[in-house]
Amino acid sequence: MCGSALSALALMLGYAPAMAADASKQPLSVRNSFRVGSAGVTCTAQNAPLDARLVGMFDRSYRLSCRDAAGAVGTLIAVRRDISLGSEPSGLGGVALTCGVAGSTTIERIGAVDAVNCRDESANVSYKRYLVKRAGVTYLVEGLAGYDPALRLALASVVTDAPVPGDIRVATTEVSDTAAFARVQAGQLDRLGARDEGYLRNNSGRFAESSEFFEALASRGRSSGGVGLAEAMANQGLQQSNLGN
Incomplete structure (x- = not known):
């Protein structure tokens, strides 16, 4: 009996590394959370199923948080509908954004995306938004301008459905005030x-x-x-x- 138990334990221990490896290879779309970037400030994307902007069963939302901030620094949604980059409601609580004229920029791994700078006038704080469409899905990321590297890496990761490595630094040069x-x-x-x-x-x-x-x-x-x-x-x-x- 003791020998059987030891054999079972050894078998389970043998499976553990393989299970961990399999979990790390899972597409991001089936994970509840994932790390954003690979160096610098540690940031995480956490599934947010109660986001009011989700309307379809295949829509997804994430809250972006970083170790040096106790609250969310951004949000990201992947939805099967059209989105107005400047007027889509924010997923950040207590934030009312006024956005400027939309333009475009390039994000590594996914290419050209729509981009716009926004402000929360009451707090006098700058935000950024990026939007891209792929295969009928619209991806929108928004967040504090100072965390722009995290926003870009999060969007690239969700669009490609795989972790995208990169360095995250709080970019004070992106902050007007x-x-x-x-x-x-x-x-x-x-x-x-x-x-x-x-x-x-x-x-x-x-x-x-x-x-x-x-x-x-x-x-x-x-x-x-x-x-x-x-x-x-x-x-x-x-x-x-x-x-x-």
């Missing part, structure tokens, strides 16, 4: 993460961005009864002094 972008990041991070980012930006001389992180911490401190409030207010005052205010 770095302080506003920092405000969005601060709102997504937990208290300790926002504090660390505030200090990092202070140490690198990015005082306006640092101020946004400590302002977010101060607001949380007021609503939570003072957790970290004194530290946040002191640092916020320091950043304003550094800025000459």
Whole structure:
């Protein structure tokens, strides 16, 4: 009996590597999640079946998240209907986008795609959208402009139904208002993460961005009864002094 159990265990252990290898070869369309890119900031695409933009049983939606942000940095849908690049409702909660004139660009592995720059006027934050059609399916990715590499890699991966390697860096050159972008990041991070980012930006001389992180911490401190409030207010005052205010 003991020998039979050991044999069964050995057989299961022998199957485990093969099962893991098979899972890694699965098309992305049948996975619940997958990594976006292969280096830099770790980002993930997670299946989002409750997305209100899905109308058909074969439609798919993903939420894009990155390790340095507590909330979603973008969304991606693959639907069997036509989409207006500039006016399709956003899948990002609490975001109302105003988009400019659509143009085109090239994304590695999939070629030419439609592209448009958008803004959330209330938060003064820039977003990007890319759209491409393949075999009756319309693919749309949107997200924070600073995470443009993640948006491009996610779209290429879903369109080709296979992971596309690439390096993901937060591209501050894509951000028209770095302080506003920092405000969005601060709102997504937990208290300790926002504090660390505030200090990092202070140490690198990015005082306006640092101020946004400590302002977010101060607001949380007021609503939570003072957790970290004194530290946040002191640092916020320091950043304003550094800025000459």
